[in-house]
Amino acid sequence: MEENVIxxxxxxxxxxxxxxxxxxxxxxxxxxxxxxxxxxGAGKTTAMRILCGLSRPTEGEGTVAGYDICSEQEKxxxxxxxxxxxxxxxxxxxxxxxxxxFGGIYGLGDRRIREKTDAMLDMLGxxxxxxxxAGALPLGWKQKLAFSIAMVHDPGIIFLDEPTGGVDPExxxxxxxxxxxxxxxxxxxxxxTHYMDEAEYCDRVSVMVxxxxxxxDSPDRLKSEFHAGNMDEVFGIIAGRAGREE
Amino acid sequence: MTAxxxxxxxxxxxxxxxxDDISLKVDAGEIFxxxxxxGAGKTTLFRIMTxxxxxxxxxxxxxxxDIVKDYAGLRRIIGYMPGRFSLYQDLSVKENxxxxxxxxxxxxxENYGTIKEIYSQIEPFADRRAGKLSGGxxxxxxxxxxxxHKPSVLFLDEPTTGVDAVxxxxxxxxLFRIKASGVTIFVSTPYMDEAARCDRLALIxxxxxxxxxxxxxxxxxxxxxxxxxxxxxxxxxLKELRNIPGVISCFSFGDSHHVTYDPxxxxxxxxxxRLSDAGFGxxxxxxxxxxxxxxxxxxxxxRDVPTAGQDGLRA
Numbered sequence: 001m002e003e004n005v006i007x008x009x010x011x012x013x014x015x016x017x018x019x020x021x022x023x024x025x026x027x028x029x030x031x032x033x034x035x036x037x038x039x040x041g042a043g044k045t046t047a048m049r050i051l052c053g054l055s056r057p058t059e060g061e062g063t064v065a066g067y068d069i070c071s072e073q074e075k076x077x078x079x080x081x082x083x084x085x086x087x088x089x090x091x092x093x094x095x096x097x098x099x100x101x102f103g104g105i106y107g108l109g110d111r112r113i114r115e116k117t118d119a120m121l122d123m124l125g126x127x128x129x130x131x132x133x134a135g136a137l138p139l140g141w142k143q144k145l146a147f148s149i150a151m152v153h154d155p156g157i158i159f160l161d162e163p164t165g166g167v168d169p170e171x172x173x174x175x176x177x178x179x180x181x182x183x184x185x186x187x188x189x190x191x192x193t194h195y196m197d198e199a200e201y202c203d204r205v206s207v208m209v210x211x212x213x214x215x216x217d218s219p220d221r222l223k224s225e226f227h228a229g230n231m232d233e234v235f236g237i238i239a240g241r242a243g244r245e246e
Numbered sequence: 247m248t249a250x251x252x253x254x255x256x257x258x259x260x261x262x263x264x265x266d267d268i269s270l271k272v273d274a275g276e277i278f279x280x281x282x283x284x285g286a287g288k289t290t291l292f293r294i295m296t297x298x299x300x301x302x303x304x305x306x307x308x309x310x311x312d313i314v315k316d317y318a319g320l321r322r323i324i325g326y327m328p329g330r331f332s333l334y335q336d337l338s339v340k341e342n343x344x345x346x347x348x349x350x351x352x353x354x355x356e357n358y359g360t361i362k363e364i365y366s367q368i369e370p371f372a373d374r375r376a377g378k379l380s381g382g383x384x385x386x387x388x389x390x391x392x393x394x395h396k397p398s399v400l401f402l403d404e405p406t407t408g409v410d411a412v413x414x415x416x417x418x419x420x421l422f423r424i425k426a427s428g429v430t431i432f433v434s435t436p437y438m439d440e441a442a443r444c445d446r447l448a449l450i451x452x453x454x455x456x457x458x459x460x461x462x463x464x465x466x467x468x469x470x471x472x473x474x475x476x477x478x479x480x481x482x483x484l485k486e487l488r489n490i491p492g493v494i495s496c497f498s499f500g501d502s503h504h505v506t507y508d509p510x511x512x513x514x515x516x517x518x519x520r521l522s523d524a525g526f527g528x529x530x531x532x533x534x535x536x537x538x539x540x541x542x543x544x545x546x547x548x549r550d551v552p553t554a555g556q557d558g559l560r561a
Binding site: 038039040041139162165166167168169170171173176177180184194195196197200201219220230231232235236239240 | 282283284285286380381382404407408409410411412413414415436437438451480481484497498499500501539542543546547
């Protein structure tokens with residue numbers, strides 16, 4: 001069954017006379033790992049904010065998780081997960097408090113939060129760390145916890161905004177193994193990254209240039225289309241054509 | 247000639263050990279890379295070398311000047327671009343440049359030759375406030391301000407973090423041109439692919455140097471054999487590879503898996519046969535040379551540190 005979890009048509013966002021996102025259209029299928037690439041300033045963050053229900057488009061239409069991006073933003077927020085490297089956990093709260101806080105924000109009841117907390121701590125092997133401050137955890141654990149918490153309300157889709165920036169090479173790869181596990185369970189993953197080796201791990205990637213989607217396909221097909229040996233070269237060719245300075 | 251020499255530098259923040267007995271030597275005129283993830287201690291080391299912080303123990307010199315005693319003189323001959331944008335957001339591009347030039351008792355005009363190539367790219371925006379510049383232009387302005395007094399040594403703390411792959415390459419091309427003008431460059435980065443562009447480098451993790459040398463020296467120190475394996479079901483394949491005897495580690499590297507194996511126990515043919523038995527008959531495998539990232543991962547794992555030390559800044 002091929003079903004589109006994200007469906008976007010002619011999405012446009014203008015700030016004054018500057019067009020940050022310029023009539024982009026794309027679909028993301030259920031269970032797909034979709035890489036959303038682009039140079040700094042290409043419009044990725046603006047587009048992603050609209051998809052997450054944080055900003056309204058100037059023009060265009062679409063749905064995320066079955067909800068309208070213009071009129072059902074609160075429903076979108078409730079039905080997606082979000083995680084970034086910059087912000088994901090409250091360092092001054094314990095592991096358990098973080099789970100409780102986010103569970104509460106997503107409207108889970110007390111009993112459900114207790115069950116979730118236990119199940120999550122078991123799955124992560126973190127029962128004995130449950131009363132430690134999140135900020136004191138090793139980075140690899142923090143990431144696993146943040147990822148699990150972003151899915152505390154069992155969303156069908158998760159947005160990952162540069163989840164691995166500055167992370168050491170092994171932790172970065174372990175994190176991608178979690179992404180694969182989630183995708184195998186049917187979760188749709190929408191991810192941005194500046195690491196081009198990670199672009200290879202996606203089922204499909206789009207490359208934004210100057211507010212538009214300049215290319216969208218599987219890594220293999222992009223590589224053959226652009227006669228490139230790897231995604232780094234593909235990105236160089238496509239993003240190198242950018243006309244606008246960030 | 248030695249541009250930077252630091253010996254046995256250690257620094258703690260309370261119980262947290264940020265740097266543990268760091269010693270390094272940087273030759274004049276080279277690009278020296280400090281490569282490591284967030285929290286490894288890179289910024290702490292920069293602050294100590296640029297006289298902004300005192301080490302708990304250890305000593306060091308930059309261009310022969312002591313990092314503690316000669317701090318005033320040392321500050322005049324170095325340029326420092328911190329990781330976080332630290333220029334005056336409310337001043338224009340030109341005002342920032344003039345300000346930094348004046349601080350160092352010089353003028354933009356006097357040193358225009360040094361910065362011309364980079365400054366010419368932001369000069370069209372000379373009257374724009376620094377806070378209103380794009381990320382790439384802020385970076386160029388910061389670099390100009392760090393170079394405006396013709397420093398002998400340029401310290402760049404993670405200049406490319408959060409920067410896209412194309413802009414990172416442009417930035418490194420700028421560094422090569424700065425190097426060509428005779429400036430010693432000490433640069434840190436979490437991107438392992440930038441390591442190969444340094445003349446020499448040090449790999450840092452959890453406050454300790456885990457490897458140092460030229461990129462080729464570091465690669466030649468890799469003690470095992472490495473196989474690049476491709477197949478159709480990559481994630482399943484990854485898990486299968488880790489179960490094969492003689493396989494020391496296996497990680498994704500773009501469109502292939504890098505398999506570190508012990509040649510005394512297994513080889514390419516045997517690994518492929520094992521995979522075929524397990525239902526992965528469509529795999530291809532090729533012996534390859536390790537890259538810096540392979541070496542970093544091996545050197546990280548080799549240290550007798552529990553995984554709980556991963557975060558760096560821990561006691």
